[in-house]
Amino acid sequence: MHMMVSKPEQWVKPIAVAGGNQYTFHLEATNNAGALIKDIRENGMKVGLAIKPGTSVEELAPWANQIDMALVMTVEPGFGGQTFMDDMMPKVQWLRTQFPSLDIEVDGGVGPDTIHKCVEVLKTQPHS
Numbered sequence: 819m820h821m822m823v824s825k826p827e828q829w830v831k832p833i834a835v836a837g838g839n840q841y842t843f844h845l846e847a848t849n850n851a852g853a854l855i856k857d858i859r860e861n862g863m864k865v866g867l868a869i870k871p872g873t874s875v876e877e878l879a880p881w882a883n884q885i886d887m888a889l890v891m892t893v894e895p896g897f898g899g900q901t902f903m904d905d906m907m908p909k910v911q912w913l914r915t916q917f918p919s920l921d922i923e924v925d926g927g928v929g930p931d932t933i934h935k936c937v938e939v940l941k942t943q944p945h946s
């Protein structure tokens with residue numbers, strides 16, 4: 819479940835009770851990501867962490883070993899039908915290289931004309 823909400827703390831329990839198995843919140847929406855990650859785990863769910871286009875991937879990095887999935891927004895949160903932001907792909911590539919086993923998602927503007935850009939970046943192999 820991708821929770822594009824301003825107070826992600828208040829929905830953990832309801833989503834767990836409703837049967838959610840993964841809870842993705844926005845890093846920008848909390849001032850205590852560590853406590854929120856712990857709460858999500860204690861409620862039996864996997865953890866996803868999303869960042870908006872204006873948030874650097876380095877801000878997500880400290881949490882990468884505590885989460886199951888990183889979500890890089892490829893549009894500004896708010897509404898559908900926006901143009902895919904190519905300039906988010908370096909974030910995806912960096913995450914793939916630094917954290918090879920981390921699940922990575924993108925959200926926004928993905929379709930037949932843009933999906934290949936995501937695939938190319940996500941199949942980047944880290945250097946050994």
Ligand SMILES: O=C(CO)[C@H](O)[C@H](O)COP(=O)(O)O
Pocket residue numbers: 822893894895896897898899900925926927928
């Ligand atoms: O809420 C969102 C962005 O604010 C959605 O994630 C977005 O609407 C995805 O839809 P599409 O890719 O079709 O535009």
